[in-house]
Amino acid sequence: MEKPPNRSAPPFVPAYLLLIKRWLLARGLSRHASIVLLLLVLLGEAGVAVFVMLDLSRSYATVQGMYNGSVQGLVRFGDLQYEAQETRRSTLYALTTNDGNLMVEYADQSRNADRGVTRGIAQYRSQARTARERQVGQRLADDWDAYLKVRDEVLGLILEGSPKEAVHLDLSLGVPEFDRVRQDLEEIKQTYDEQASQQLATVAELSRRSMVRLGAALGFGLLLGTVAIWAIQKGRLRSAVELAKLQMDFVASVSHELRTPLTAILTAGENVRDGLASGHDRLFEQGSVITDQAAQLMELVDQVLSFSATSQVQIAQTLRDLRVDEVVDHALRATKWMLEAADFTVEPQVEPDLPPIVGDLSVLSQCLQNLIVNAVKYSNGNRWIGISARLNQQDREVLISVRDRGMGIQAADLSRIFEPFYRSPEVVAAQIRGTGLGLSIAKRGAEVFGGGLSVSTQVGVGSTFTLRLPVAKEIRRRSLAPSARTGAQL
C-alpha cells in the first residue's frame, strides 16, 4: 500500500509552533479558551512593559553613573586646573607691584587658590579607582607640595623686598615645578577622557541593545496578539461553519425522516383511492400503515419540538415526586411495540425501595426512551438491552442505566455525541436513520432536574448510558439547581 507523502513540518519549525498550529488553530478556540488566550496576551504585554521599563531604568542608571564619574570629574578637573593657574597667577601679580597692601592681597589670593587645589587633589585621590589613577594622584600631590614650597619662598622674597631674587627663584625652580604639576593635570585629564570614551561606548552599546530588546519585545507582543486574534476569529468561523453544517445535516435528516412516512401514507392513500385495497383486511392493512406512519411522523415532530423547548429552557413541567420504577415502566411501555417488533430482550433491574426523585414524568420518560431507542438502533444485531436503577449513596443520586451490546462509540466521537444534530461518520455511513437530537434531548432533560447524563463505551462491546437524577430530599436541600429553577415550579 502506498503511503501518503510525509507532510511533517520542516526541521526549522519549533515544536511549540506545531503545538499552536495543531492544537489551538486547527481545532479552533472555545469561548473560555479565547478568554484565557487574551489574558495570556495581556500578561505577555504587561511582562513586555515591565521588561522595557527595567531596561530603561538600567540605561538611565548607567548614564547617571557616567555623568557622575566622567562629566562631574571633568568639571572638578576644570576647577582644579583653574585654581592651580590662579595660585601661580596671583604669585606673579605680587611681583608686579610695589604696594605692600596689594602684595599681601595677591599672596592671600594665591593661598586661597592653593587650598582649593589641595582639596581637589585629596578628593581625586579618595575617588581614584585604578592603580594608574592612584599613581597619578600621588605624583600630583607630591609635585604640588614641591611647587607650594617654592611659591612660599617666592612670596616671602617679594614681600621682603627682594623681587630679583624672587624672579630668579621662580624661574629656576617655580616654573619647572609648576610644569610638572601641569603635566600631572594633563595626565589626569587624559584618564578622564579615556573613561568618558569607554563609558560613551558602553552607553552606545547599551542603547543599541535596548533598541534591539525593545524591538524584539514589541514584535513578540504584536505576534502574540495577532496569533490570538487569528485563533479567536478562526475558532468563531469554524463554529459558525460547523453550526451551519449541522443545520444543513439536520434539515436533510429531518427531510428524509419526514419523507419516508409521508411516502408510505401517500402510497396507502393512493391504494385506497384507486381501489387497489379491497376488502376489510386490505383496507385495515392500508389504514394501519397510514396510522403507524402518521404516529411515526408525530413522534419525529415531537422530538424536534422537544429539543427546541429544552434548548431554550422553557419547560414548564409540573414537578412532583416520582418513583423510579414508575419512570422506567413508563418508558418501557412507550417503547414496547418497537422492542417487540425488533425482537429485543429487555432485562430491567430496579433496586427496591429506591427514594423518589423529582421531575416531570413525561420528560424523564422521554429521556429514557431516547436511550432505549438508541440501544435498539445501534445494537449491531445483538438484541439485548439491560435497564438498571440503583442508588448512589455518596452523592444521593439515583442512577438509571441503559446498557447494550452494540457497536460502541469511537473515542473521537465521545466528546461530541451530546452536541445537537451531531451524527458520527460511521453511523451516517451505515445509513442508520436519526436526527442527532436524541442524546442531546436526554442530557438536557436530565440537567433540567439537576441531574446529568454520562456514557461508558467500548467499540465492538457495547455502551452504557446513565441518567443521574438527585433524590427528592437532596434536590430540595440543594435549593434546586439553577437550571431547575428556570421555568420550573416546585
Next chain:
Amino acid sequence: MAVSTRVSKVVIAIALVLARMRDPVAQAASPSAEARSKPSQFLAIVVNRSNPVNNLSFSELRKIFLGERNHWPNGHRIAIAMLDYGQPERRTVLRLVYRMDENAYQDHLLRGMFLGDVFVAPRTLASPVIARKFVFNAPGAIGYLRASDVDDSVKVVRIDGLLPDNKDYRLQIDEPRVE
C-alpha cells in the same frame, strides 16, 4: 588737650556699648569678639612663625626698626611692616621705639635710603589684618599689632623677656583705636 582726649574716649566707649546693645549677634559673640570690642592697649611685636627668634631686647628691637640690623640669624632679610599713617599703633611705635614723630621718621627713612643704611623701606600697610597677613607670608617680616589682634598665624616675640600681658611690658598704646 587731655580733657578732649578723655571726652573722645568716653564718647567712643558709649558708642561701642550702644552698638553692642543693638546687635544681638554681637551680644552672643565669642570671647575673641569680646576681646576685639575692647582693644588691648598693649602692642605685641610679631614675626613669621618660621623665625627662630623668640626674644629680643628693646635695644635690638630699636635697631631692627631703625634699619641698623638687616638680617635675621637664619639669613632672611628683615622686612618691617608699618601700619598706615595716623594709626595709634604706628604713633606708639614711632614714639616708643623710634623715639621720633612722623616727620622725623620720614627724614630718617629718606636719609637711610640715600646713604644706603636702609636696604628696604618698611612696608606701609593699611590695616592690622593686612599687617598680620604680611608677617604670615614673609619669613623675614616683623611687625606690631595690638595684642587683641594677634592670632596663631604669627608669633609674638618677647621684649626683654616679657609678653604683652606681663607686668612692666613697655609697649603700651595710650590712645584708642581709630576705626
